[in-house]
Amino acid sequence: MSDMRYIITEYAFRDTKGVLSFSLDSKKNVMTSVNFTPFNQKDNIAVIGDIFVAKVTNVAKQLNAAFILYAPNKKGYLPIHPEYTPIITNRLYDGRILAGDEIIVQLEKEAVRTKEPVFTMNLSLAGKFSVISYANTYKGVSKKCTKSEREQLRIAIPKEIDFGVVVRTNAASLLSKLDEEQSPDILQPVIEEINYLNEKMSLLIQEGIHRTCFSRIWKSPSGYLTAMRDERGAYQQIITDSSNLYQELKDFITLYMPEQVANISMYQDNSYPLQKLYRVETQISELLSRKVWLKSGAYLVIDKTEAMYVIDVNSGKNITKKEMNAYTYEINIEAANEIMRQIRLRNLTGMILVDFINMDEDEKTSALLQELRTLAKEDHIQTTIVDMTALGLVEITRKKTTKSLAEQLGL
16 A cells, blocks of 8 residues: 555745645655645646647747747747647748747746746647657657566557657556456556547647637646646545645546545544644745755755755764764765755756765765666656766756746745
């Protein structure tokens, strides 16, 4: 039985109100993922995955990109990939993208500080087990799956699919139920989802070519729903204390995660609020704190600069050099695990520099880097452990898609 729970609750942080969702390890009572969606973002602001009929305002050939308006006075940036065939709604495509074209695009990255949101011509629709894409016609299985898993999951891709398909890592969880005595029908949920998304994509494109400029032809589910869907494995419970969210939650799970419908519950104990039960205020406060304590007595200091995040590992104890040599590696390994957890929970992206405690042995440095690379594979957002610099700083990059937790909360 899974020890994971998924909690969705209406939450206010200072003057910002919205929906807080998080995965929780019920044994340790600690968050393993967290997302905050402000109420104003739920309805008014474009979110990742939304599809629009946009207008091209300018083409920058030297950048291989176009500048667009996806809504009145709402600007966006659109990279132009020669291998992608755009869907232009106000003329026949002749191999060129021109100013004045009305083009169907999808939001890929949120606006970050002074940068405009980034869009793509490669429309995609995601489910629990698969992703369908319009322009990228590759059909295969996520590279995060093992070779054996990829071979087994590839048979779930129907041959008659019109678009590109990637079977997601989540589908590998179904293989654990597959043995010699069971039928391959265990992959039927993957096949049915791919067929559903394929039909949905066809209908969206047919509808989109007849819609007026600035129309939003697909509204992606809210972040608190997609975060739940995209987690690997099953939940022991899915809980909300909001009657406003309960039906939305149930409808989404029925469509994308039907095997989990029975695990939905409405928390109704007014004498002991759900947010108090799961220490929400305490855990959010810890995730916004500059200092993070480790069990060993060491601690991390997490700072944000204009260009990057910087994390410093401190021993936190007044110990001798002899003791330090014995404990440095253990402290660094403990810190590595907590750093990767903090990066995921705080949703830190871009360049991250980590200053671990210096170690004299090259073998231990290599082992530390390998530990970080292993931990990075658990992150569903692309995370790369680049290397250690000559000054002993570990370089990490994490793909930017959504705002950090602090930015989500309005800080």
